[in-house]
Amino acid sequence: MRKDIMRSSDLRKKRIRKKRKKRFLITLSVLVVIAGGILFAQYIINKENKKNSQNVNVQASKEDEKKSDPKENENKKDSKEENKEDKPLLKNKNVNPEGDKYAIEAEKVKSMIEGKGEKDDKKIAFLTFDDGPSTTVTPKILDTLKEKDVKATFFLVGNAVDNKKHEDLVKRAFNEGHALANHSYTHNYKTLYPGNHINIDAYMDEFNKTNEAIKKILGDDFNTRVMRMPGGYMSRKHYKDPNLNAFDQKLSEKNIVSIDWNALNGDAEGKKRGAGELLERAKKTVKGHDKAIILMHDTYGKEGTAEALPQIIDFLKGEGYEFRSIK
């Protein structure tokens, strides 16, 4: 009898112990699962943040990104604004984050038109406008680009940038996602190429002065390494400029890339052309170039270019070109 009682109380104790052990194990495994979940979530969030900040730097976005959901882009923007660590990535840029999605690195653009890059069937057009801004032509060009949803590259002349009445145009071009590049300060061949030889010091002074002029308007985060020589790099080559090698060295030292063109609308060729003629010239020179850098001008007197631009863009779209800018 006693033994029986002992046994049954032993059994009860054993059962209770077993139950406690079971409860403990269940609690422990629940805790482990929760902790694991938290760690995993943190890992995913970190990864997403990293991805977002890398997106700022993404080059040459593809067609599908162009058509991406505007709400999604808004979200990206929000997270960018919240995350201050992203800010340095936006520094030293010649294009704003929105325009950056349409911009291709200058080196890549250069090798594309030299036919050195990876060959693909993609048709890309780079609209470029030199010598501006101007109050008469630049606003019309910006209106058209906005209407047609196309990004371009403006090769600015420093002394035009330094003119108070052009300040808002520099801001507008940048804010609307276009790339801003350097086209010297004076555009004066006698200062830049005395005796038809590049004066390297004078050229670099003008390059820096122009960048400073743009920074004065857009802030210190702006910087451009994209440059087009007045008259074109090709003219220096054509004249067998003896200073060209030293100049090249200087450019690569400073990480500056000179960009010429392989097509044009002819708005700077001698006689003044009407919009129809400019369109025809653009069509003719673009032909055969899957990657076309089109030279145009947005300085005073180039109203024809503003007038022809809608048709030039429509033509290029019809031929299957995508539009990109140069960074």
Ligand SMILES: [Zn+2]
């Ligand atoms: Zn020029």
